[in-house]
Amino acid sequence: MSKYALFLGCTTPVKVPQYELASRWVCKYFGIELIDVEEFTCCGINQVNLSIEAGLLMAAMNLALAEAKGLDILTLCAACTGALAEAIEKLKDETTRNSVNEKLRDVGLEYKGKTKVRHISRVLYEEIGTEKIKREIKKDLSALRVAPHYGCHYLRPKSAFGGFEEPDNPRTLHELILATGARLVEYETLNLCCGGKVFPVSGDLSRALVQKKLDNLADKEIDAMALQCQTCYLMYSDQQKEVNQKYDKEYNLPVILYPQLLGLALDADPVKNLGLNLHSISPEKILSKII
Amino acid sequence: MNKVKKMVSTSELDPGFKSDVLTHPDARGLNACFSCGACSAGCPIHEVFPDYSPKKLAKMVRLGMKKEVLSSPYIWYCATCRNCVEHCPQNVKFFDILNVLKNMAAKEGYAPAAWIEQTKHVTETGIVFAKEDSWAKKREALSLRPLKKPGEKIRGIIKETGIGKIKPRVNSK
Numbered sequence: 001m002s003k004y005a006l007f008l009g010c011t012t013p014v015k016v017p018q019y020e021l022a023s024r025w026v027c028k029y030f031g032i033e034l035i036d037v038e039e040f041t042c043c044g045i046n047q048v049n050l051s052i053e054a055g056l057l058m059a060a061m062n063l064a065l066a067e068a069k070g071l072d073i074l075t076l077c078a079a080c081t082g083a084l085a086e087a088i089e090k091l092k093d094e095t096t097r098n099s100v101n102e103k104l105r106d107v108g109l110e111y112k113g114k115t116k117v118r119h120i121s122r123v124l125y126e127e128i129g130t131e132k133i134k135r136e137i138k139k140d141l142s143a144l145r146v147a148p149h150y151g152c153h154y155l156r157p158k159s160a161f162g163g164f165e166e167p168d169n170p171r172t173l174h175e176l177i178l179a180t181g182a183r184l185v186e187y188e189t190l191n192l193c194c195g196g197k198v199f200p201v202s203g204d205l206s207r208a209l210v211q212k213k214l215d216n217l218a219d220k221e222i223d224a225m226a227l228q229c230q231t232c233y234l235m236y237s238d239q240q241k242e243v244n245q246k247y248d249k250e251y252n253l254p255v256i257l258y259p260q261l262l263g264l265a266l267d268a269d270p271v272k273n274l275g276l277n278l279h280s281i282s283p284e285k286i287l288s289k290i291i
Numbered sequence: 292m293n294k295v296k297k298m299v300s301t302s303e304l305d306p307g308f309k310s311d312v313l314t315h316p317d318a319r320g321l322n323a324c325f326s327c328g329a330c331s332a333g334c335p336i337h338e339v340f341p342d343y344s345p346k347k348l349a350k351m352v353r354l355g356m357k358k359e360v361l362s363s364p365y366i367w368y369c370a371t372c373r374n375c376v377e378h379c380p381q382n383v384k385f386f387d388i389l390n391v392l393k394n395m396a397a398k399e400g401y402a403p404a405a406w407i408e409q410t411k412h413v414t415e416t417g418i419v420f421a422k423e424d425s426w427a428k429k430r431e432a433l434s435l436r437p438l439k440k441p442g443e444k445i446r447g448i449i450k451e452t453g454i455g456k457i458k459p460r461v462n463s464k
Contacts, residue, residue: 010420011418013430017435020435024435041413042419047409047454049393050393052390052391053452058445058448061444065444104448156372156373156376193335193374196370200406201403206370208340209335209339212335212338275433
């Protein structure tokens with residue numbers, strides 16, 4: 001039985017709480033204990049725009065909070081994963097670590113380099129494993145055609161993830177989807193970014209990226225796109241309507257977060273355990289194909 | 292759009308700009324750039340908006356076009372996917388260089404209001420959003436634990452970094 005500090009990040013707990021709900025359910029199912037750390041804040045990734053040092057310090061503060069409890073961190077957001085993993089890499093340098101710790105000391109913290117960070121998909125893949133997941137499946141998802149979307153920060157910087165994935169040819173989410181019994185759909189723009197990090201500055205640029213992927217998926221007879229980051233989720237679901245208006249399209253692609261897909265295969269309650277009723281694009285198409 | 296169209300004469304260049312950028316450890320690879328364009332070729336933003344070009348921006352830094360680079364709205368258009376870093380044959384970390392440029396631009400008053408507001412929100416809510424009353428209800432309906440207000444630690448950290456004092460670009464969108 002493993003134990004992690006659950007790092008919710010900014011967006012999931014207030015805008016996509018169904019991701020948190022489903023993640024907690026799936027972790028409980030597989031005996032992964034999640035500890036809430038009240039003082040966790042934003043990981044600092046967007047503060048890097050204004051100050052690289054400030055972003056690093058915020059990441060270090062969060063790492064130190066988990067370390068003080070003797071815990072590794074489990075993330076839901078791809079961007080938090082990338083930001084915290086990159087901070088761990090940077091803080092391996094003694095000079096950097098000392099200067100960061102000097103500032104952390106003022107708020108009663110210190111990061112010694114012990115706490116590690118892992119995304120929920122990586123924990124499911126490496127700790128539980130696809131074989132065990134397959135053995136637990138209770139529902140038949142074989143009629144579902146699912147396209148994966150990874151999230152840039154889940155893969156890059158490659159140097160921060162110790163060779164876990166090949167960023168241009170990732171596999172974990174592919175295999176996790178297959179483990180649910182769903183059918184996997186490959187497509188050309190797999191690695192195209194959702195544009196979420198440019199959204200606060202330019203909605204138009206981010207929607208141009210969303211449109212490209214939706215267009216690529218439009219003729220692939222897909223029932224759902226499965227993702228592992230709430231920002232990617234918001235871009236492809238909530239922005240889908242805006243994209244339809246702007247580009248005069250009628251995309252209607254349901255989007256689902258991986259723990260929800262896995263939860264469905266494990267016979268979790270779609271509403272009570274997975275919050276699928278909160279989706280802006282109806283998941284009816286998904287639910288109707290599950291036996 | 293603030294296109295760089297006019298010719299820049301050598302007298303307007305700032306020869307110290309590149310050195311200033313290079314002093315940041317994250318930017319040190321810039322000297323190894325041989326302008327192959329792999330960064331732009333793999334950039335999703337460049338693909339939908341060709342005027343945004345990592346290759347061009349890297350060249351402008353090396354030429355010393357300080358004012359043009361730091362005042363350009365384009366430097367804020369990065370989607371942070373880091374394809375440029377992973378694809379560079381010279382191990383130039385354009386994404387990190389761009390962050391150094393954004394930090395310099397922010398100090399000179401060119402940061403978009405969006406990023407400055409986010410910092411303000413972090414000191415108030417601990418996250419990048421301003422508090423909304425609907426949050427608590429939404430979470431309660433799902434039986435998720437209530438969110439706590441951020442403690443003194445994060446406010447201390449933000450104060451320590453000085454980013455709370457950065458002023459936004461005046462005509463910021």
